[in-house]
Amino acid sequence: MRRRESITLAVIILIASVAGWIVWPDNPGIHATVFNRDIDVDFKVVEGLDLQGGMQVLLEADPAPGQELTPETMNAARSVIEQRINAFGTTEPVIQLQGQRRIVVEMPGVKTPEERDRAVKLFGETGLLEFVDTGSTSPPPGRPLEPGKYPTVLTGKNVDANAVSVTFDQRNTPQIAFGWDAEGARTFGDYTEKNVGKYLTIVLDGVVLSAPRINSRIDDRGVITGRFSLAEAKDIVTKLKYGALPVPVKVVQQREIGATLGQDSVDRSITAGAVGLGVVLAYMLIYYRLPGFIAGVALVIYSLLTFAAFKNPWAPVTLTLAGIAGFILSIGMAVDANILIFERMKEELRLGRTLGAAIEAGFNRAWDSIRDSNISTLITCAILYYFGSGLIRGFALTLALGVIVSLFTAIVVTRTLLRLLLSTGVARMPALFGVGGVTVPVESAKRAPSRPDPNGFLPAGS
Amino acid sequence: MFDIIGRRNIYFLISGLMILPGLIGLAIWGLKLGIDFTGGSLVEVRLGSNPASAQVRSVFVDAGLTDVSVITGSTTDALGKTYLIRTKTIDAGTKSDLLAKLGSAYGPLTEDRFESVGPVIGRETATNAFLAVIGASVLILLYLSYAFRQVPNPWRYGACAVFALLHDVVLVVGLWSILGRLFGLEVDALFVTAILTVVGFSVHDTIVVFDRIRENVSRFPGEMFERIVNFSVNQTLDRSINTSLTVILTLTALLLLGGATIRGFVLVLLVGIVSGTYSSIFNASCLLVVWENGELGQLLGRLLPAKPVVATTP
Numbered sequence: 001m002r003r004r005e006s007i008t009l010a011v012i013i014l015i016a017s018v019a020g021w022i023v024w025p026d027n028p029g030i031h032a033t034v035f036n037r038d039i040d041v042d043f044k045v046v047e048g049l050d051l052q053g054g055m056q057v058l059l060e061a062d063p064a065p066g067q068e069l070t071p072e073t074m075n076a077a078r079s080v081i082e083q084r085i086n087a088f089g090t091t092e093p094v095i096q097l098q099g100q101r102r103i104v105v106e107m108p109g110v111k112t113p114e115e116r117d118r119a120v121k122l123f124g125e126t127g128l129l130e131f132v133d134t135g136s137t138s139p140p141p142g143r144p145l146e147p148g149k150y151p152t153v154l155t156g157k158n159v160d161a162n163a164v165s166v167t168f169d170q171r172n173t174p175q176i177a178f179g180w181d182a183e184g185a186r187t188f189g190d191y192t193e194k195n196v197g198k199y200l201t202i203v204l205d206g207v208v209l210s211a212p213r214i215n216s217r218i219d220d221r222g223v224i225t226g227r228f229s230l231a232e233a234k235d236i237v238t239k240l241k242y243g244a245l246p247v248p249v250k251v252v253q254q255r256e257i258g259a260t261l262g263q264d265s266v267d268r269s270i271t272a273g274a275v276g277l278g279v280v281l282a283y284m285l286i287y288y289r290l291p292g293f294i295a296g297v298a299l300v301i302y303s304l305l306t307f308a309a310f311k312n313p314w315a316p317v318t319l320t321l322a323g324i325a326g327f328i329l330s331i332g333m334a335v336d337a338n339i340l341i342f343e344r345m346k347e348e349l350r351l352g353r354t355l356g357a358a359i360e361a362g363f364n365r366a367w368d369s370i371r372d373s374n375i376s377t378l379i380t381c382a383i384l385y386y387f388g389s390g391l392i393r394g395f396a397l398t399l400a401l402g403v404i405v406s407l408f409t410a411i412v413v414t415r416t417l418l419r420l421l422l423s424t425g426v427a428r429m430p431a432l433f434g435v436g437g438v439t440v441p442v443e444s445a446k447r448a449p450s451r452p453d454p455n456g457f458l459p460a461g462s
Numbered sequence: 463m464f465d466i467i468g469r470r471n472i473y474f475l476i477s478g479l480m481i482l483p484g485l486i487g488l489a490i491w492g493l494k495l496g497i498d499f500t501g502g503s504l505v506e507v508r509l510g511s512n513p514a515s516a517q518v519r520s521v522f523v524d525a526g527l528t529d530v531s532v533i534t535g536s537t538t539d540a541l542g543k544t545y546l547i548r549t550k551t552i553d554a555g556t557k558s559d560l561l562a563k564l565g566s567a568y569g570p571l572t573e574d575r576f577e578s579v580g581p582v583i584g585r586e587t588a589t590n591a592f593l594a595v596i597g598a599s600v601l602i603l604l605y606l607s608y609a610f611r612q613v614p615n616p617w618r619y620g621a622c623a624v625f626a627l628l629h630d631v632v633l634v635v636g637l638w639s640i641l642g643r644l645f646g647l648e649v650d651a652l653f654v655t656a657i658l659t660v661v662g663f664s665v666h667d668t669i670v671v672f673d674r675i676r677e678n679v680s681r682f683p684g685e686m687f688e689r690i691v692n693f694s695v696n697q698t699l700d701r702s703i704n705t706s707l708t709v710i711l712t713l714t715a716l717l718l719l720g721g722a723t724i725r726g727f728v729l730v731l732l733v734g735i736v737s738g739t740y741s742s743i744f745n746a747s748c749l750l751v752v753w754e755n756g757e758l759g760q761l762l763g764r765l766l767p768a769k770p771v772v773a774t775t776p
Contacts, residue, residue: 056585088627111571113558120554253583254554256504258574272719276712281707321724322652328716329659329731332709333666339708340670343701369673373666379601380662382550384655392655399659421776 002423008416016301019308027311043311046092048110048320048394049257051266055116058253059123061101069101069247076246078103084122087238090115094318116256118231122238123249129156129240133191134201138211139225145203153191153200158184160220161241166233169225176231178240185220193217204236269324276328277303280335288342294417295338295410302334302409305404310391317401321457323394330402333377337410340366359418363411370411374403393404463698467692470748477629477745480737484636493635494642496650499588500569501531501581503552507561510570518545521564527552533646541572551578591654595631598658599624599683602621602665610672613679618753619672626746627664630737631657634730652727660734663709667742675747688751695747704738 021027022043029042049056057172061077063069074097081103082095098104110119131154134147139145163179174438180188192214201211202224210226228236281299284292306327310317319321319388345362353361381403466473493597515532522530527549535544552560557576565571579587606620613619634657641647674694682690685759710732717728 048723113561116554117558122512251553251578252580254576254578256573256576258572265724268719268721269716269724271603272716275719276715279711279715280708283711287704320653322720322727324718325720325724325727325731326659328712329709332705332712333663335708336705339701339704343698343704347697365677368677372606372673373669375609376602376605376665376669377662379605380598380665381660383594383598383601384658387590388655389649392651395655395659399662 002420005416005419005423008412009420012301012413013414016304019301019304020310021196022311023304029313041313044307044316046316046318046319047266047309048323049106049108049255051319052108053111053257054106054120055257056107056155056253056255057105057123057251058098058121059103059105060252061103062119062250063247067247071100073246074101074103076403080124080245081105081249083241084238085119088119088122088235090119093366102252110256111258118235120251120254121235123251124259128205129159130203131155131188132201132203133195134199134211136198138199138213138368139201139208141208141210143208144206145201145208147206150201154180154184154187156240158187159240160184163221164237164240166230166237167223172227174228174230175226176228176233176237176240178224180220180222188222188263189217204239205366209236228431265321266324268327269321273324273328273331274299277331280331284335284338288339290421291338291342291345291414291418294414294421295335295342296336297329297417298409298413299334301413302406303400305409306330306405309401309405310398316392317397319398320394322392323398326395326398327402330399330406333400334406334410336373337366337370337402337406338414339409340369341414349441359422363415367411370407374407377403463693463696465692465746466695467688467748467751468562470744470751473744473748477628477741481629481633481636484597484633485521488636491639493593493639493649494646495588496648497548497577497579497584497655499649501551501579501584503549503557503578504575505547505549505557506544506575507547507564508539508542508572508574509542509564509568511568512538512543513568515545517568518547518564521567522547522549522560525556525560525563527592529626533748535675537627540543541570544574553578569607587651587654591651591657592657594654597629598661602627602661606665606669609669610676614674615754618750619676622746622750622753623665623668623672625749626668626741627738628665629741629745630660630734633737634734636662636732638730647726650726652724653730656727656734659731661737663735664738664741667702667706667737667738668746671695671742671747672750674698687754691747691751695743699743700741704741706735709735725765728767 027043030039031041032039059075059081061069078095078097082093085095085107086095090107092108094104094106096104105123110116130152132150133153134145134150150181151403158181160179160181163177164175166174167177169175196214196216198214199211200214202209208222212225224236277299281296284295284299286292288295310319341362345358345365348358348361349355378400381396381400385393385400388396507670508630515534519530519532522532529548531548533546533548538544538613554576557578561571587678591632603617603624607617608625610616636652638647638649642649671694674697675691678690678694679687713728713732713735717725717732720728
């Protein structure tokens with residue numbers, strides 16, 4: 001019996017130490033090479049936009065009449081947007097499909113109004129590049145080209161993504177170099193040979209970029225000139241490289257949060273969490289004495305484990321303000337299992353059971369309540385996760401995680417510590433368990449006079 | 463031992479009196495819905511020259527926007543006073559133009575937040591919130607009917623737990639209607655989260671009491687149900703109060719020390735959890751007794767204040 005508890009205790013200490021190490025703010029992560037395999041693991045808190053500031057955009061597919069919207073289309077749109085954002089160069093963007101026709105984009109790195117305006121343009125345009133035969137007319141750049149008036153020779157589909165880049169002309173003006181794939185090169189070569197002296201207009205999403213004159217046959221390489229700024233040229237290159245969006249999207253929701261607002265909220269919430277934890281610890285200690293102290297130890301381990309789970313490198317929990325609130329709330333709820341057990345233990349002690357028997361009975365009898373009540377909380381979390389979006393999901397996830405971890409700490413950790421303490425003989429005074437009126441945990445029954453006794457609570461004939 | 467079940471009519475009456483003002487508030491004012499539900503845009507800025515809110519508003523109205531409201535924040539720091547501006551849905555471009563105007567008139571301007579929710583999304587959020595409360599209630603009813611399958615009429619336990627949780631939801635929503643009227647508190651997505659958490663907590667609390675009833679019913683066969691319930695409620699009283707107290711302590715810390723952005727959220731939780739504790743001690747179990755005694759029909763009549771309350775306990 002004691003031997004088993006000692007092993008459990010060793011496991012608990014090990015788990016708690018690992019969790020403590022992960023939670024440590026300056027955790028370096030694991031970077032090593034074992035058996036020729038590189039291990040690169042970082043333990044980081046992923047902060048939601050409300051904490052670190054940034055921009056969140058909800059996009060909705062806006063298919064052209066008759067266009068079918070399949071999961072494949074949405075996946076393709078998602079990866080195009082992801083590539084564009086990666087090329088845009090912002091830190092830790094998150095791009096996720098939501099439902100059947102929406103994409104959520106979070107860009108914590110986008111903070112200035114200029115960046116926001118540029119970022120929004122990444123989604124607003126589908127990136128359809130056309131090479132249009134405008135005959136002997138040269139439409140002015142920057143203006144929309146009347147749709148359907150001129151025949152399209154080639155589209156961006158045939159552009160060789162590896163050959164697209166920003167280059168500079170002699171006056172250091174940015175221009176865009178591009179190249180064709182085999183099919184594009186054939187078509188382009190034939191066309192340019194037949195149309196020397198005419199104008200080939202390059203159109204992006206219906207707007208003229210430039211309308212150069214064809215001087216000679218061009219096969220597989222070309223340059224688009226125009227009045228681009230460097231940033232514009234880069235964004236156009238991004239679009240050409242990663243192709244057109246398979247379906248147009250529109251912005252249906254947008255949130256921009258300044259970083260200062262976030263930092264202030266984090267600091268305040270952390271203070272609040274620490275104070276809340278401290279008050280609960282003090283309350284448990286005063287009310288339940290020795291078991292309260294052990295519940296406090298379990299609660300500290302609980303906090304370490306939960307926070308370590310947030311920082312797990314495989315599926316890190318995005319920490320939002322609501323999530324922190326969920327975590328702090330779960331501290332209060334985590335103690336509940338212990339309160340249920342301790343109240344049950346007190347009852348058993350008052351019925352005159354020995355400490356050992358009371359502890360075991362407390363755990364066994366409280367289990368039904370703990371299981372049923374926690375399952376109902378998990379049901380609520382599942383519903384929240386299913387119906388909610390970003391912010392709410394974070395809350396549901398942290399609360400559910402807290403409930404699961406608390407089952408381990410409140411039951412396994414507390415029980416092991418109590419059993420071990422009991423076997424050392426330190427814990428033989430009922431006063432340490434907050435039970436007044438009972439002096440010694442003797443085998444004979446001795447009741448607290450003012451308390452109800454199940455065997456006598458229903459006098460016959462009343 | 464407290465005679466809680468015997469005085470059930472008093473506790474039903476107290477619940478009624480607590481809920482009534484909120485219901486009246488809901489009937490008269492309804493809820494003040496935030497842009498999460500209605501759609502619209504919200505801009506939060508700080509302006510260095512601290513203009514009056516009417517001056518800020520006129521910049522937006524002059525640009526042709528309707529339904530513009532401006533609230534000034536309570537704090538002023540080195541970058542100026544905080545202004546919360548709400549309008550119908552505008553896109554990022556329009557916002558940039560407006561803020562440029564605002565900045566040149568009353569700047570320097572610091573943009574802290576911009577949120578824009580399309581009307582379709584708003585309607586969806588509202589529908590989802592409604593479905594979430596219904597869905598959670600139904601699943602909890604099913605789960606409890608299963609968990610209590612060994613006692614007679616198990617689904618009555620589920621129904622009473624759901625009744626208690628709806629009691630808490632109605633109380634909090636009603637209170638919010640009054641607070642919305644008095645302090646401009648809005649119903650947003652976070653509010654729905656808070657309501658659902660209250661739902662979870664309320665059921666959590668009720669289940670602990672019901673579990674005791676289940677245990678005692680099998681321990682004392684042949685005993686009057688009413689007395690078993692009263693005994694069970696008393697047995698779990700310490701635990702109910704202690705658990706609620708620890709949650710209330712952590713939430714109070716969050717309310718007093720946490721950021722202003724989640725204050726409304728924490729307040730909903732706090733009120734809901736106090737109500738949840740009350741309803742699981744005084745309402746859920748009492749209702750179960752009323753139902754098991756077959757008095758459900760009489761109860762409605764008895765709740766009318768005109769009739770004198772007659773206790774039925776022997």
